[in-house]
Amino acid sequence: MVSDLYAMTFKAAATQDDIIGEMMNPDIFQYGDEAMHAWMEGRLSDDIVAEQHKVEKAELIIFQFPLYWFSVPAILKGWIDRVLTQGFAFSPQKFYDNGVFKDKKAMLSFSTGATQSMYRPDGINGDINVALWPLQNGTLHFCGFQVLAPHIFWSPIYCPVEVRTAMLEGWRARLRGLMSEKSLTFAPSEFFDLSFKGGFTMWPKLKEKQKSEMYGLTTGHHLGKPLPPDNQLKALPECESN
Template sequence: MAQKTALIVYAHQSDGSFNAAVRDTTVKELSRQGYTAVVSDLYAMNFKASATQDDIIGESKNTQLFQYGEETMHAWEEGRLSDDIVAEQRKVEAAELIIFQFPLYWFSVPAIMKGWFDRVLTQGFAFSLVHMYNNGIFKNKKAMLSFTTGAIQTMFQPDGINGDINVTLWPLQNGTLHFCGFQVLPPQIFWCPAHSSPEMRKGMLDGWTARLGGLLAEKPLTFAPCELFNLNFHSGFLMRPEVKEEQRSRRYGLTTGHHLGKALPPDNQIKSQPQGDDADAQPNTGN
Protein backbone atom coordinates (compact mmCIF):
# COMPACT_ATOMS: atom_id res chain seq x y z
CA MET A 1 0.00 0.00 0.00
CA ALA A 2 1.36 3.41 -0.96
CA GLN A 3 2.31 5.64 1.95
CA LYS A 4 -0.08 8.52 2.64
CA THR A 5 1.21 12.00 1.88
CA ALA A 6 0.44 15.31 3.56
CA LEU A 7 1.64 18.66 2.23
CA ILE A 8 2.21 21.59 4.59
CA VAL A 9 2.39 24.88 2.70
CA TYR A 10 4.17 27.07 5.23
CA ALA A 11 4.64 30.84 5.24
CA HIS A 12 6.62 32.45 8.04
CA GLN A 13 9.98 34.19 7.95
CA SER A 14 11.34 32.93 11.27
CA ASP A 15 12.23 29.44 12.46
CA GLY A 16 11.76 30.68 16.01
CA SER A 17 8.12 31.58 15.46
CA PHE A 18 5.04 29.91 16.92
CA ASN A 19 4.05 29.06 13.32
CA ALA A 20 7.32 27.15 13.01
CA ALA A 21 6.51 25.27 16.21
CA VAL A 22 3.08 24.39 14.80
CA ARG A 23 4.71 23.23 11.55
CA ASP A 24 7.15 21.00 13.43
CA THR A 25 4.34 19.60 15.59
CA THR A 26 2.34 18.81 12.46
CA VAL A 27 5.22 17.04 10.75
CA LYS A 28 6.07 15.03 13.88
CA GLU A 29 2.50 13.88 14.54
CA LEU A 30 1.61 13.09 10.92
CA SER A 31 4.88 11.19 10.51
CA ARG A 32 4.00 9.20 13.64
CA GLN A 33 0.72 8.29 11.95
CA GLY A 34 2.58 6.95 8.91
CA TYR A 35 2.34 9.93 6.61
CA THR A 36 5.06 11.29 4.41
CA ALA A 37 4.93 14.91 5.53
CA VAL A 38 6.21 17.27 2.83
CA VAL A 39 6.81 20.94 3.68
CA SER A 40 6.85 23.75 1.15
CA ASP A 41 8.62 26.46 3.16
CA LEU A 42 7.77 29.38 0.90
CA TYR A 43 10.15 31.96 2.37
CA ALA A 44 13.06 29.50 2.54
CA MET A 45 12.33 28.54 -1.09
CA ASN A 46 12.22 32.23 -2.06
CA PHE A 47 8.97 31.34 -3.81
CA LYS A 48 7.98 33.97 -6.34
CA ALA A 49 4.72 35.60 -5.33
CA SER A 50 3.97 37.61 -8.47
CA ALA A 51 2.06 35.98 -11.34
CA THR A 52 3.85 37.11 -14.51
CA GLN A 53 4.61 36.08 -18.06
CA ASP A 54 7.79 34.44 -16.74
CA ASP A 55 5.55 31.63 -15.45
CA ILE A 56 5.19 30.23 -18.96
CA ILE A 57 7.91 28.84 -21.19
CA GLY A 58 7.83 29.94 -24.82
CA GLU A 59 5.57 32.35 -26.67
CA SER A 60 2.16 33.47 -25.49
CA LYS A 61 -0.85 32.31 -27.48
CA ASN A 62 -2.13 35.89 -27.62
CA THR A 63 0.79 38.16 -28.46
CA GLN A 64 -1.40 41.28 -28.36
CA LEU A 65 -2.78 40.90 -24.82
CA PHE A 66 -1.26 38.70 -22.13
CA GLN A 67 -4.06 37.10 -20.07
CA TYR A 68 -2.48 35.19 -17.23
CA GLY A 69 -5.28 32.70 -16.60
CA GLU A 70 -5.66 31.73 -20.26
CA GLU A 71 -1.94 31.53 -20.95
CA THR A 72 -1.12 29.42 -17.88
CA MET A 73 -3.98 27.06 -18.72
CA HIS A 74 -2.50 26.51 -22.19
CA ALA A 75 0.98 26.21 -20.71
CA TRP A 76 -0.25 23.57 -18.25
CA GLU A 77 -1.88 21.60 -21.07
CA GLU A 78 1.32 21.75 -23.13
CA GLY A 79 3.86 21.24 -20.33
CA ARG A 80 5.20 24.79 -20.54
CA LEU A 81 4.78 26.05 -16.97
CA SER A 82 7.86 27.20 -15.06
CA ASP A 83 9.69 24.57 -13.03
CA ASP A 84 8.76 25.99 -9.62
CA ILE A 85 5.04 25.83 -10.43
CA VAL A 86 5.31 22.29 -11.77
CA ALA A 87 7.17 21.18 -8.63
CA GLU A 88 4.37 22.46 -6.40
CA GLN A 89 1.66 20.97 -8.59
CA ARG A 90 3.35 17.57 -8.28
CA LYS A 91 3.23 17.91 -4.49
CA VAL A 92 -0.48 18.77 -4.64
CA GLU A 93 -1.18 15.76 -6.86
CA ALA A 94 0.57 13.42 -4.42
CA ALA A 95 -1.07 14.74 -1.24
CA GLU A 96 -4.27 13.43 0.33
CA LEU A 97 -4.19 16.30 2.82
CA ILE A 98 -2.90 19.87 2.46
CA ILE A 99 -2.47 22.15 5.47
CA PHE A 100 -1.80 25.85 4.94
CA GLN A 101 0.18 27.19 7.91
CA PHE A 102 0.54 30.96 8.23
CA PRO A 103 0.05 34.10 10.34
CA LEU A 104 -3.10 36.05 9.45
CA TYR A 105 -2.01 39.20 7.59
CA TRP A 106 -4.59 41.90 6.92
CA PHE A 107 -7.46 39.40 7.33
CA SER A 108 -5.89 37.07 4.74
CA VAL A 109 -2.78 35.04 3.94
CA PRO A 110 0.71 36.54 3.53
CA ALA A 111 1.49 37.73 0.00
CA ILE A 112 3.87 34.84 -0.64
CA MET A 113 1.10 32.32 0.09
CA LYS A 114 -1.39 34.28 -2.03
CA GLY A 115 1.19 33.97 -4.80
CA TRP A 116 1.24 30.21 -4.27
CA PHE A 117 -2.54 30.13 -4.78
CA ASP A 118 -2.34 32.41 -7.84
CA ARG A 119 0.47 30.54 -9.55
CA VAL A 120 0.05 26.88 -8.53
CA LEU A 121 -3.74 26.51 -8.78
CA THR A 122 -3.86 27.13 -12.52
CA GLN A 123 -6.96 26.68 -14.62
CA GLY A 124 -7.09 23.14 -15.96
CA PHE A 125 -4.89 21.77 -13.22
CA ALA A 126 -7.02 22.92 -10.28
CA PHE A 127 -10.39 23.99 -11.69
CA SER A 128 -12.61 24.67 -14.67
CA LEU A 129 -16.16 25.97 -15.06
CA VAL A 130 -17.23 22.32 -15.38
CA HIS A 131 -15.09 21.01 -12.53
CA MET A 132 -15.55 23.35 -9.57
CA TYR A 133 -16.86 23.37 -6.01
CA ASN A 134 -18.30 19.96 -5.00
CA ASN A 135 -17.64 18.70 -8.54
CA GLY A 136 -14.10 20.04 -8.41
CA ILE A 137 -10.88 18.42 -9.51
CA PHE A 138 -9.61 17.90 -5.95
CA LYS A 139 -12.86 16.56 -4.49
CA ASN A 140 -11.05 13.47 -3.17
CA LYS A 141 -8.49 15.56 -1.26
CA LYS A 142 -8.77 17.39 2.05
CA ALA A 143 -7.38 20.81 2.86
CA MET A 144 -7.48 23.19 5.79
CA LEU A 145 -6.21 26.49 7.12
CA SER A 146 -4.07 26.56 10.26
CA PHE A 147 -3.11 30.05 11.32
CA THR A 148 -2.18 32.43 14.10
CA THR A 149 -3.79 35.77 14.84
CA GLY A 150 -2.52 38.93 16.45
CA ALA A 151 -5.99 39.54 17.87
CA ILE A 152 -7.70 37.85 20.78
CA GLN A 153 -10.67 35.63 19.96
CA THR A 154 -13.38 38.04 21.12
CA MET A 155 -12.21 40.64 18.60
CA PHE A 156 -13.35 38.28 15.82
CA GLN A 157 -16.83 37.62 17.21
CA PRO A 158 -19.89 38.99 15.37
CA ASP A 159 -20.02 41.78 17.98
CA GLY A 160 -16.22 42.18 18.16
CA ILE A 161 -14.32 45.07 16.64
CA ASN A 162 -12.89 42.95 13.79
CA GLY A 163 -16.20 41.37 12.86
CA ASP A 164 -17.20 37.74 12.39
CA ILE A 165 -14.26 35.42 11.65
CA ASN A 166 -16.65 33.37 9.50
CA VAL A 167 -16.92 36.28 7.07
CA THR A 168 -13.13 36.67 7.04
CA LEU A 169 -12.60 32.99 6.18
CA TRP A 170 -15.28 32.68 3.47
CA PRO A 171 -13.14 33.89 0.51
CA LEU A 172 -10.25 31.57 1.41
CA GLN A 173 -12.21 28.46 2.32
CA ASN A 174 -15.01 28.70 -0.22
CA GLY A 175 -13.53 30.87 -2.95
CA THR A 176 -10.14 29.14 -3.12
CA LEU A 177 -10.11 25.71 -1.46
CA HIS A 178 -13.69 24.55 -2.00
CA PHE A 179 -13.75 26.13 -5.47
CA CYS A 180 -10.99 23.70 -6.44
CA GLY A 181 -13.04 20.85 -5.01
CA PHE A 182 -11.20 20.28 -1.75
CA GLN A 183 -13.10 18.89 1.21
CA VAL A 184 -12.35 21.74 3.62
CA LEU A 185 -11.75 20.72 7.22
CA PRO A 186 -12.58 23.22 9.98
CA PRO A 187 -9.70 25.63 10.48
CA GLN A 188 -7.21 25.45 13.32
CA ILE A 189 -7.01 28.94 14.81
CA PHE A 190 -4.29 29.84 17.30
CA TRP A 191 -5.56 33.00 18.95
CA CYS A 192 -2.92 35.61 19.80
CA PRO A 193 0.02 33.34 20.68
CA ALA A 194 2.45 36.29 20.71
CA HIS A 195 0.71 37.66 23.79
CA SER A 196 0.08 34.32 25.48
CA SER A 197 2.10 32.74 28.27
CA PRO A 198 4.48 29.86 27.55
CA GLU A 199 2.02 27.54 29.29
CA MET A 200 -0.82 28.73 27.06
CA ARG A 201 1.29 28.27 23.92
CA LYS A 202 2.21 24.75 25.02
CA GLY A 203 -1.48 24.07 25.60
CA MET A 204 -2.25 25.25 22.06
CA LEU A 205 0.35 22.87 20.62
CA ASP A 206 -0.88 19.99 22.77
CA GLY A 207 -4.45 20.62 21.59
CA TRP A 208 -3.31 20.64 17.97
CA THR A 209 -1.42 17.37 18.46
CA ALA A 210 -4.55 15.79 19.90
CA ARG A 211 -6.67 17.07 17.01
CA LEU A 212 -4.22 15.73 14.44
CA GLY A 213 -4.80 12.28 15.88
CA GLY A 214 -8.34 12.24 14.50
CA LEU A 215 -8.12 14.90 11.81
CA LEU A 216 -8.91 12.73 8.80
CA ALA A 217 -12.06 11.40 10.48
CA GLU A 218 -13.52 14.88 10.93
CA LYS A 219 -16.50 15.97 8.88
CA PRO A 220 -15.68 18.75 6.40
CA LEU A 221 -17.33 22.14 6.44
CA THR A 222 -20.67 22.50 4.69
CA PHE A 223 -20.99 24.43 1.41
CA ALA A 224 -23.85 24.87 -1.03
CA PRO A 225 -23.53 22.18 -3.76
CA CYS A 226 -23.51 23.11 -7.44
CA GLU A 227 -26.76 21.24 -7.92
CA LEU A 228 -28.61 24.10 -6.20
CA PHE A 229 -27.69 26.49 -9.02
CA ASN A 230 -28.39 26.89 -12.73
CA LEU A 231 -24.92 26.31 -14.11
CA ASN A 232 -24.86 28.39 -17.27
CA PHE A 233 -24.12 31.95 -18.30
CA HIS A 234 -27.65 32.50 -19.59
CA SER A 235 -29.06 32.05 -16.09
CA GLY A 236 -26.17 33.88 -14.45
CA PHE A 237 -25.24 30.84 -12.33
CA LEU A 238 -28.02 31.86 -9.93
CA MET A 239 -29.65 29.68 -7.32
CA ARG A 240 -32.63 27.78 -8.68
CA PRO A 241 -35.96 29.45 -7.79
CA GLU A 242 -37.35 26.35 -6.09
CA VAL A 243 -34.28 26.20 -3.85
CA LYS A 244 -34.75 29.82 -2.82
CA GLU A 245 -38.40 29.11 -2.10
CA GLU A 246 -37.47 26.11 0.03
CA GLN A 247 -35.06 28.30 2.00
CA ARG A 248 -37.66 31.00 2.62
CA SER A 249 -38.91 29.47 5.87
CA ARG A 250 -35.45 28.73 7.23
CA ARG A 251 -34.17 30.67 10.22
CA TYR A 252 -30.64 31.05 8.89
CA GLY A 253 -29.17 31.56 5.45
CA LEU A 254 -27.73 28.60 3.60
CA THR A 255 -24.07 29.50 4.08
CA THR A 256 -21.96 32.48 5.10
CA GLY A 257 -21.87 33.58 1.46
CA HIS A 258 -25.34 32.41 0.42
CA HIS A 259 -27.18 33.98 3.34
CA LEU A 260 -30.12 35.11 1.15
CA GLY A 261 -30.65 38.16 3.33
CA LYS A 262 -31.06 36.08 6.49
CA ALA A 263 -28.92 35.73 9.57
CA LEU A 264 -25.65 33.95 8.84
CA PRO A 265 -25.62 30.32 9.96
CA PRO A 266 -23.61 30.32 13.20
CA ASP A 267 -19.96 29.31 12.76
CA ASN A 268 -20.53 28.08 9.21
CA GLN A 269 -16.82 28.56 8.43
CA ILE A 270 -15.27 27.24 11.63
CA LYS A 271 -17.37 24.21 12.60
CA SER A 272 -19.08 21.37 10.76
CA GLN A 273 -22.81 21.98 10.34
CA PRO A 274 -25.89 19.79 10.85
CA GLN A 275 -27.52 18.43 7.71
CA GLY A 276 -31.06 17.98 6.44
CA ASP A 277 -33.90 18.69 8.84
CA ASP A 278 -31.47 19.82 11.52
CA ALA A 279 -29.88 22.49 9.35
CA ASP A 280 -31.48 25.30 11.34
CA ALA A 281 -30.28 23.94 14.65
CA GLN A 282 -27.20 25.32 16.36
CA PRO A 283 -24.08 23.74 14.78
CA ASN A 284 -22.35 21.00 16.67
CA THR A 285 -19.33 21.88 18.79
CA GLY A 286 -17.41 18.62 18.41
CA ASN A 287 -14.58 20.17 16.40
Protein backbone atom coordinates in the same frame (compact mmCIF):
# COMPACT_ATOMS: atom_id res chain seq x y z
CA MET B 1 5.83 16.91 2.41
CA VAL B 2 6.45 20.51 3.44
CA SER B 3 6.75 23.59 1.26
CA ASP B 4 8.40 26.32 3.34
CA LEU B 5 7.74 29.16 0.94
CA TYR B 6 10.06 31.65 2.65
CA ALA B 7 12.95 29.16 2.78
CA MET B 8 12.29 28.34 -0.87
CA THR B 9 12.19 32.07 -1.74
CA PHE B 10 9.05 31.21 -3.67
CA LYS B 11 8.14 33.90 -6.19
CA ALA B 12 4.87 35.56 -5.24
CA ALA B 13 4.18 37.56 -8.41
CA ALA B 14 2.38 35.88 -11.31
CA THR B 15 4.27 37.10 -14.38
CA GLN B 16 5.26 36.13 -17.92
CA ASP B 17 8.32 34.42 -16.43
CA ASP B 18 5.98 31.60 -15.33
CA ILE B 19 5.49 30.65 -18.99
CA ILE B 20 8.25 28.85 -20.88
CA GLY B 21 8.36 29.52 -24.61
CA GLU B 22 6.18 31.68 -26.83
CA MET B 23 2.98 33.30 -25.60
CA MET B 24 -0.33 32.29 -27.13
CA ASN B 25 -1.23 35.95 -27.53
CA PRO B 26 1.89 38.14 -27.29
CA ASP B 27 -0.11 41.32 -27.99
CA ILE B 28 -2.33 41.07 -24.89
CA PHE B 29 -0.90 39.10 -21.96
CA GLN B 30 -3.68 37.33 -20.06
CA TYR B 31 -2.06 35.36 -17.27
CA GLY B 32 -4.90 32.91 -16.67
CA ASP B 33 -5.20 31.84 -20.30
CA GLU B 34 -1.44 31.68 -20.85
CA ALA B 35 -0.90 29.63 -17.67
CA MET B 36 -3.67 27.21 -18.64
CA HIS B 37 -2.19 26.58 -22.08
CA ALA B 38 1.30 26.31 -20.63
CA TRP B 39 0.05 23.70 -18.13
CA MET B 40 -1.59 21.72 -20.95
CA GLU B 41 1.62 21.78 -22.97
CA GLY B 42 4.09 21.27 -20.10
CA ARG B 43 5.50 24.81 -20.36
CA LEU B 44 5.06 26.12 -16.81
CA SER B 45 8.14 27.16 -14.82
CA ASP B 46 9.86 24.48 -12.75
CA ASP B 47 8.86 25.92 -9.37
CA ILE B 48 5.17 25.79 -10.28
CA VAL B 49 5.43 22.26 -11.67
CA ALA B 50 7.17 21.05 -8.51
CA GLU B 51 4.36 22.40 -6.33
CA GLN B 52 1.67 20.98 -8.59
CA HIS B 53 3.27 17.54 -8.27
CA LYS B 54 3.03 17.85 -4.48
CA VAL B 55 -0.65 18.75 -4.74
CA GLU B 56 -1.28 15.76 -7.00
CA LYS B 57 0.28 13.39 -4.44
CA ALA B 58 -1.39 14.88 -1.38
CA GLU B 59 -4.46 13.46 0.34
CA LEU B 60 -4.59 16.46 2.67
CA ILE B 61 -3.10 19.94 2.36
CA ILE B 62 -2.69 22.17 5.43
CA PHE B 63 -2.09 25.85 4.76
CA GLN B 64 -0.13 27.17 7.75
CA PHE B 65 0.24 30.95 8.00
CA PRO B 66 -0.20 34.07 10.12
CA LEU B 67 -3.35 36.01 9.27
CA TYR B 68 -2.26 39.20 7.45
CA TRP B 69 -4.86 41.90 6.79
CA PHE B 70 -7.72 39.37 7.14
CA SER B 71 -6.08 37.12 4.53
CA VAL B 72 -2.92 35.17 3.72
CA PRO B 73 0.59 36.66 3.40
CA ALA B 74 1.59 37.75 -0.11
CA ILE B 75 3.90 34.77 -0.63
CA LEU B 76 1.04 32.30 0.03
CA LYS B 77 -1.34 34.32 -2.15
CA GLY B 78 1.30 34.02 -4.86
CA TRP B 79 1.36 30.25 -4.40
CA ILE B 80 -2.42 30.16 -4.83
CA ASP B 81 -2.30 32.41 -7.91
CA ARG B 82 0.54 30.54 -9.61
CA VAL B 83 0.05 26.90 -8.60
CA LEU B 84 -3.74 26.55 -8.80
CA THR B 85 -3.88 27.24 -12.53
CA GLN B 86 -6.94 26.71 -14.67
CA GLY B 87 -6.94 23.20 -16.06
CA PHE B 88 -4.83 21.87 -13.21
CA ALA B 89 -7.03 23.00 -10.31
CA PHE B 90 -10.35 23.91 -11.93
CA SER B 91 -12.18 24.28 -15.22
CA PRO B 92 -15.54 25.64 -16.40
CA GLN B 93 -16.86 22.08 -16.04
CA LYS B 94 -15.09 21.14 -12.81
CA PHE B 95 -15.54 23.45 -9.83
CA TYR B 96 -17.02 23.48 -6.31
CA ASP B 97 -18.39 20.04 -5.32
CA ASN B 98 -17.67 18.76 -8.84
CA GLY B 99 -14.15 20.15 -8.65
CA VAL B 100 -10.84 18.66 -9.70
CA PHE B 101 -9.73 17.96 -6.11
CA LYS B 102 -12.99 16.55 -4.75
CA ASP B 103 -11.15 13.46 -3.46
CA LYS B 104 -8.65 15.54 -1.48
CA LYS B 105 -8.95 17.38 1.83
CA ALA B 106 -7.62 20.83 2.69
CA MET B 107 -7.68 23.12 5.71
CA LEU B 108 -6.42 26.42 7.06
CA SER B 109 -4.27 26.53 10.19
CA PHE B 110 -3.35 30.06 11.17
CA SER B 111 -2.45 32.43 13.96
CA THR B 112 -3.96 35.84 14.64
CA GLY B 113 -2.67 39.02 16.23
CA ALA B 114 -6.08 39.85 17.67
CA THR B 115 -7.97 37.94 20.35
CA GLN B 116 -10.88 35.59 19.65
CA SER B 117 -13.40 38.05 21.10
CA MET B 118 -12.35 40.66 18.54
CA TYR B 119 -13.40 38.30 15.71
CA ARG B 120 -16.89 37.57 17.01
CA PRO B 121 -20.03 39.02 15.37
CA ASP B 122 -20.07 41.74 18.03
CA GLY B 123 -16.28 42.18 18.06
CA ILE B 124 -14.46 45.14 16.55
CA ASN B 125 -13.00 43.04 13.70
CA GLY B 126 -16.33 41.44 12.83
CA ASP B 127 -17.32 37.81 12.34
CA ILE B 128 -14.32 35.58 11.50
CA ASN B 129 -16.70 33.44 9.42
CA VAL B 130 -17.02 36.32 6.94
CA ALA B 131 -13.23 36.70 6.69
CA LEU B 132 -12.78 32.96 6.04
CA TRP B 133 -15.42 32.66 3.31
CA PRO B 134 -13.24 33.86 0.38
CA LEU B 135 -10.42 31.42 1.21
CA GLN B 136 -12.44 28.40 2.25
CA ASN B 137 -15.24 28.68 -0.30
CA GLY B 138 -13.79 30.83 -3.06
CA THR B 139 -10.43 29.06 -3.24
CA LEU B 140 -10.42 25.64 -1.57
CA HIS B 141 -14.02 24.56 -2.11
CA PHE B 142 -14.00 26.11 -5.59
CA CYS B 143 -11.18 23.72 -6.52
CA GLY B 144 -13.24 20.83 -5.14
CA PHE B 145 -11.39 20.25 -1.86
CA GLN B 146 -13.27 18.79 1.08
CA VAL B 147 -12.57 21.67 3.47
CA LEU B 148 -11.93 20.73 7.09
CA ALA B 149 -12.71 23.16 9.88
CA PRO B 150 -9.85 25.64 10.36
CA HIS B 151 -7.47 25.44 13.30
CA ILE B 152 -6.98 28.90 14.77
CA PHE B 153 -4.27 29.96 17.20
CA TRP B 154 -5.78 33.06 18.75
CA SER B 155 -3.25 35.81 19.51
CA PRO B 156 -0.35 33.52 20.57
CA ILE B 157 2.14 36.39 20.75
CA TYR B 158 0.22 37.87 23.71
CA CYS B 159 -0.33 34.55 25.51
CA PRO B 160 1.86 33.21 28.35
CA VAL B 161 4.12 30.26 27.61
CA GLU B 162 1.81 27.71 29.21
CA VAL B 163 -1.10 28.83 27.01
CA ARG B 164 1.01 28.57 23.85
CA THR B 165 2.15 25.12 24.95
CA ALA B 166 -1.46 24.07 25.42
CA MET B 167 -2.26 25.39 21.93
CA LEU B 168 0.41 23.16 20.41
CA GLU B 169 -0.72 20.14 22.40
CA GLY B 170 -4.26 20.68 21.19
CA TRP B 171 -3.00 20.87 17.61
CA ARG B 172 -1.01 17.66 17.99
CA ALA B 173 -4.07 15.89 19.37
CA ARG B 174 -6.24 17.08 16.51
CA LEU B 175 -3.71 16.05 13.87
CA ARG B 176 -3.95 12.43 14.98
CA GLY B 177 -7.60 12.23 13.97
CA LEU B 178 -7.68 14.78 11.19
CA MET B 179 -8.32 12.41 8.29
CA SER B 180 -11.51 11.09 9.87
CA GLU B 181 -13.05 14.52 10.48
CA LYS B 182 -16.23 15.58 8.70
CA SER B 183 -15.76 18.49 6.31
CA LEU B 184 -17.51 21.86 6.36
CA THR B 185 -20.89 22.21 4.65
CA PHE B 186 -21.27 24.30 1.50
CA ALA B 187 -24.24 24.80 -0.81
CA PRO B 188 -24.17 21.97 -3.37
CA SER B 189 -23.98 22.79 -7.07
CA GLU B 190 -27.40 21.31 -7.76
CA PHE B 191 -28.92 24.19 -5.78
CA PHE B 192 -28.06 26.50 -8.70
CA ASP B 193 -29.07 26.90 -12.32
CA LEU B 194 -25.65 26.35 -13.87
CA SER B 195 -26.37 28.09 -17.15
CA PHE B 196 -25.68 31.55 -18.49
CA LYS B 197 -29.41 31.95 -19.07
CA GLY B 198 -30.06 31.18 -15.41
CA GLY B 199 -27.16 33.35 -14.32
CA PHE B 200 -25.70 30.59 -12.12
CA THR B 201 -28.19 31.60 -9.42
CA MET B 202 -30.15 29.57 -6.90
CA TRP B 203 -33.26 27.83 -8.15
CA PRO B 204 -36.38 29.88 -7.29
CA LYS B 205 -38.02 27.00 -5.39
CA LEU B 206 -35.02 26.73 -3.09
CA LYS B 207 -34.96 30.46 -2.49
CA GLU B 208 -38.65 30.35 -1.62
CA LYS B 209 -38.10 27.44 0.76
CA GLN B 210 -35.26 29.29 2.46
CA LYS B 211 -37.60 32.14 3.40
CA SER B 212 -39.04 30.04 6.21
CA GLU B 213 -35.62 29.25 7.70
CA MET B 214 -34.19 31.15 10.66
CA TYR B 215 -30.72 31.52 9.14
CA GLY B 216 -29.22 31.86 5.69
CA LEU B 217 -27.92 28.79 3.91
CA THR B 218 -24.22 29.60 4.31
CA THR B 219 -22.03 32.57 5.21
CA GLY B 220 -22.02 33.61 1.55
CA HIS B 221 -25.52 32.46 0.57
CA HIS B 222 -27.26 34.22 3.43
CA LEU B 223 -30.12 35.55 1.25
CA GLY B 224 -30.53 38.54 3.53
CA LYS B 225 -30.98 36.42 6.66
CA PRO B 226 -28.75 36.15 9.75
CA LEU B 227 -25.60 34.16 9.04
CA PRO B 228 -25.70 30.54 10.21
CA PRO B 229 -23.57 30.48 13.39
CA ASP B 230 -19.98 29.33 12.87
CA ASN B 231 -20.68 28.13 9.33
CA GLN B 232 -16.97 28.43 8.47
CA LEU B 233 -15.62 27.19 11.80
CA LYS B 234 -17.15 23.79 12.45
CA ALA B 235 -18.64 20.84 10.62
CA LEU B 236 -22.34 20.31 11.24
CA PRO B 237 -23.87 17.00 12.35
CA GLU B 238 -25.39 15.05 9.46
CA CYS B 239 -28.93 15.94 10.49
CA GLU B 240 -28.15 19.69 10.37
CA SER B 241 -26.42 19.77 6.99
CA ASN B 242 -29.45 18.78 4.88
